[in-house]
Amino acid sequence: MSLLVRRRRIRCDEGHPCQSCLTANSACTFEEPGKRTHPHKSKRSTTLEDRMHHLESLIQSIPAGLLNGAANGNGTYSETQAGSSNGTVSFPPADVPYPRGVPPPSLTVYPLINPSTHFPRDDLAEATSRLSIAPSYLYFDDEGSTRWQGETSGLPLLDLLVELATSVEREPASNSYNGNGSFTTIKTEPSQTPVADWFPDRKPRRPETNPETLWKLITSHISPDLMDSLVQCFLSTTYYLMPFLHVPTFLADYGNPRKWGEPGFACFILALCAISSRHVDDPRVRGDSSDSLAAGVAYFELFNKIRSSTADRPTLYTIQGVFVAAVYAVGLGKLSKASALLAEAITLSVDAGLHRSADAYDLFDPIEDEVRKRTFFCVYMWDKQAGAAFGRPPMIRLRDVDAAEPAIVDDEFITSERLGPQPLGVESRMSAFVYTVRLFIVLEAVLDAPPSSNTMATPFRSHASNVLSGFRRHNDLREEEALLDEICLDLPAYWKPTPETGASEDVIRITQSQRIHCLEQFIRMLIYRHRFSELVTRRTLAANSENGNGNGVEQSQSEAERDAMMASHACAVRIVAAHMHTASSQLMTYYGVHVIHQLTQAGRTLVAVLLNCKTEDLSPLIGPSLDALKSCVGLLRRFSARYVCGLRNGDLIEEFCRLTRIPLEPTQLYSNPSRPPWLRPVPKKQSTARSPTSNDSPQSSGGPSPSAAVDTLFSSSSPGFNPTTLTAEPSSSTDLGSATNGAGPQSFLEPVNMQDPGSMSSAEFMAMLNDPSGIFDLSNMFHPGAIPPHHHSMAGARTTMSPNQFVNGILDIGVSP
Structure with a gap:
């Protein structure tokens, strides 16, 4: 808008040029930023350049004669005739000859200019239409931080009614016709109550923290050069998985001494250093230089000590710091602490209104608006990751x-x-x-x-469950x-x-x-x-309900069950193969705890598939499943050098294999008896199997029974999973053992072949079981040098042994627990 429009408070219709500027014969400067802090958020501004190019093409297509005729006043409509002496609104004559050389404006490209500027309008109706009745209310708290409250707080309704009341009390804007073909806009007060009208005699108070004190405390645990290295490591690795920062803004804040005194920033830096410490080999990040599992623990403990003073301030850096600390705690194996921190990050996000659209508020610039959305969806994603x-x-x-x-x-x-x-x-x-x-x-x-609905629930619970669930x-x-x-x-x-x-x-x-x-x-x-x-x-x-005592004959597997099992098996194998390829390419440093979760679930799926292969047509799944399971456990062992959760999940899969007698490198199962028993099932009351989504009690036992769990295992009737095409040089079992203990120098980021040189293929294993002598030592399975030569020559042979015969052979061997 022009200076004339700004000084006289003439309403701008956002045209280019606007009608008021045309009437006043003044240059239109609508696209220039005004005195407001933030730029004008006009939808037209984003397409201004396109509109100007389109306008130029229209002008160039007009014949020169038409422009000359318009200059001479032949057959044209003068703007000065828009108003008459009696003050009534006049319209252009119906027989105005529009230039035929101009193509008709496209209704789908940009809008036509309608005659709305020629009519007075009531701003009260427009202001009312802009009011949102969504159950959302964003406000400033006593410290000046933004907070959010929803519909049941009653504040959204009061906010709407207060805006309506103040809009009625204050005189709305109106356009008065001045008799010269234009309208004068009377100055209008804003329809929304200014922030200064709320508690006008009070000022926000934000407790200040001495940034020098925090800096000295943190640098007493992390030297400045190490801190810079860890922050750079985060921006080069983990940031690409969780891009919640606007990096140029963060770098400016990182070097600003005053920023260190703001709530949450120092804690956020500590959380960054803690999670980045797992990606570097600097011994200073560990309290005990020989224990790689201790990387970042001191920073995490310091984070918990100094964050209490800023715990109730939902700034973006506070939310980001708590969130990153939660991810670190998951890898540290502190599940309750991690869940509490993740819940706190979600609570702070909701408290700050990150989960709701802020488009109706003129408060956040584009950088802060994007950081708010990025931060929330990072927290949202990890909520689902932990749930899975x-x-x-x-x-x-x-x-x-x-x-x-x-x-x-x-x-x-x-x-x-x-x-x-x-x-x-x-x-x-x-x-x-x-x-x-x-x-x-x-x-x-x-x-x-x-x-699933509980048959023991009361009628009220059943009815309430149907109402609250909404849908099934x-x-x-x-x-x-x-x-x-x-x-x-x-x-x-x-x-x-x-x-x-x-x-x-x-x-x-x-x-x-x-x-x-x-x-x-x-x-x-x-x-x-x-x-x-x-x-x-x-x-x-x-099967259990046939005789009512759980002794019914087991039914055969349906086609749908086998299809679902084969599909889940294929996905699990693809997950393991992809992560093996990433490890062999030395790119695992760009990943984190989510890889451990995916490998863990893939390993458990493979164990389930191996235990459920009960028919001959499913035997081709056994070889690939066994090889993929070995690779999966090997990767978890590599992660166990830095992540406690990798150590625990690897041990759990190995324990499942021991209980069900799946031959998974048993010489390594008891390499460290000092480890705690990570997970043991609680004895159950009833002896009926149940669905994962039902409320019935499953089978009664203090733990899985090997003889009951193993119905069939492995054969070599199909080619196995071959991760060697994805890996580099194989590592020895000694290296794997040191990585499992967490004290070895080997880094989990290095490429490694998880196939131990001492392990046997499924074909060799079956050949050993078919030994004519019928006598062999079980330890030979894991020491190739002790295997007779004729066993190696049968590596490519196909066995004719059925899965049930194989199981009977396994059970006869009598693997000691």
């Missing part, structure tokens, strides 16, 4: 969220004045993050399983699988796991592509395993 890993219900659901997805624009193209655009032909790194968020939304649907999902999760397919089809080719992506020199492209691929396979595996579990449970319940 530990079988817990989500703490926040998509139905509670209306915040928009983060913009697919990289940090270097976001400033405090404008957002983007992303240059054409340059794939944004945020694109991979947005598609990862969408995959986690599908994971929420997979996790959000309401329990289908047990087979077909809709979730279709939604997953839709996301994968929409994924840009830049991020798809294709040979072109694998051959790329861009490390970020390769790692993000692998991450998306493994997450997709992880979700599919959970879907198929859910179907598999439901069908196994139904078959077992049907």
